[in-house]
Every structure is written in C-alpha cells, then in structure tokens.
C-alpha cells in the first residue's frame with residue numbers, strides 16, 4: 001500500500017469513528033499531523049504549477065520560460081517539482097498535463 005492510501009485510510013477510520021479513544025493519544029495526534037503532511041503532498045502535486053526555467057540553458061539572452069509574445073517556450077521548461085524535462089514531448093510538440101516523472105500537475109497558461 002502506498003503512503004497516500006495508508007494516510008487516507010487512517011483518517012477515514014477516524015472520520016467514521018472506527019478508532020477507539022485510546023488511539024487519540026498524543027502519539028496518535030502526532031501521527032495525524034504526519035498523515036496530513038503526506039496528503040498535503042498529494043494536494044500540491046494535483047495543483048497545477050507553472051513549469052520552471054531550465055537554468056542550464058546555454059543561451060544567456062534567454063532569461064525565463066516565455067517568448068517575446070508571452071507564450072511559453074517548452075524547450076527551456078523543467079518540471080517545477082522534480083526538475084526533469086518529462087513535461088513536454090519535443091518530437092510531437094505535446095505539452096503534458098502531468099509530469100511523466102513525478103506526477104506534478106502543470107499550468108501551461110501564457111504570461112499575463
């Protein structure tokens with residue numbers, strides 16, 4: 001079972017009153033905070049983030065991910081979470097909704 005499922009199952013148990021009073025001691029409260037952090041991680045991944053600028057890009061005149069017209073230049077984008085190039089298929093010109101490496105949701109909207 002992965003850690004997200006485990007955290008969800010435990011919290012679900014509390015919500016349904018399946019766990020007894022003894023389990024709501026300090027230790028359990030500490031665990032609850034841990035489960036909350038774990039689920040928070042999922043929420044963060046499901047919340048679309050803008051791609052990061054690949055700082056290793058060789059042309060110094062390029063300073064961020066936007067072209068002059070405010071559109072995103074996918075080639076110089078990295079996943080904002082795992083910093084890999086697994087967010088764009090350069091061969092087919094496809095922007096992925098989620099990073100294929102870590103599952104981070106992506107926001108490809110152009111500059112405002």
Ligand SMILES: [Zn+2]
Nearest residue numbers: 079082099102
């Ligand atoms: Zn990623």
